[in-house]
Amino acid sequence: MLVYVAWAIPFAFFLIRNQMTTVPPELTEAALIDGASFGRLFWQIHVPLMRAGLGAAFIFQFTAVWNDLLLGITLSRSADVQPVMAALTTLNNAYSSAGPPVILAGALIVSAPTLLLFLVFRGLFLRGITASAR
Template sequence: MKSYTENSRKTITILLSLFAFLWFLPFIYVVINSVKTRKEYNLGEFWDFPKGVSILENYEYINDRIDFMMGFMNSLLYGAIATTLAILFASLAAYAISALNIKGKMFWFMLIYSGTIFPFQMYIIPIFRMYSNVDLYDSKIGLLAVYTALCIPFCLFVLRNYFYSIPKELVESAKMDGASDFKIYVSIFMKMAKAPIAACFLFQFTWVWNDLLFGLTLSKSAEARPIMSSLSLLSGASGTNDVPSALLAAILASIPTFFIFLVLNKSFNYGFPTTSK
């Protein structure tokens, strides 16, 4: 009986390893080929080991072609600011809904949470029209506002759940000491919610960073264009036939989400709760 389970465990390990190798192959392909020159890639075989490292040339090519650096910085800005603002606004609302004396708590919650229910395809035409009318089309502020608004519902959901778990006694005793509502929000709720706030930040930053739809719809010039829309210009019919440069762009544009991946991967081993948009 024991040898039976040992054997089947070995078989499973081998099969899984095969699949794991298959899953990992594209990464090897990307790393090997992103440092080649275009000529080397086109004339040689893609499995050949690179003869030299032409990262700088490839980087210059993508920077010229799609304003890579500007897209990268734009997305960092959108990700950092929109996510922070969304967490701030959502935490205020979550605090009001979970701890303050207001009427229709469920109504307010559902009103804000309804933002995640519809697919984003519902929003692009109206927002595009609205932005064209008020001159926010193709502007940084415009994209920041959209990303902030769309991050709020998820953050509200996570933070409200967490806020409900904060012991009432803590709030009561702070009230006895004469703390104002706002003081309690800052010194008890926000202070205790560091972990869920971090989770919101990582998930929502990743979402903003990876967004393609709003970037495509609401920006046109490199000044406002986020990174994924810039990258999408490298692919498809209007794209490039410089494969190594495209692969280098893919690596560089994955750096922020890769770091987030490392953080999350560590927490996943402790059964980190996850939700996706």
């Protein structure tokens, strides 16, 4: 849990904040002059413009939660409810006879959802990363 508070949440905050600074203030002023409410301004102007930054932050957060090992090992009491990362560590212990090929195949399978998520949203991810670097 400390990883989320100390690293992931501030990183996502600054990523989205830097994305929001790229929205021109003239756009907001024009919408307010035209009579848009703050809710409409947020949902119909700011959110579509921030979609790339939100997508990049989502991919980073998903990867951080998916790869969390410490919380899964600490809080799961039985092997039936272990997260996939914690279950992967049980392949390499004193009571397991699984060799390196089985462990590497398990690591490849475990990394597949993150890789698939990135491949599906790679354009959105790259636009979000490059837009927040300005």
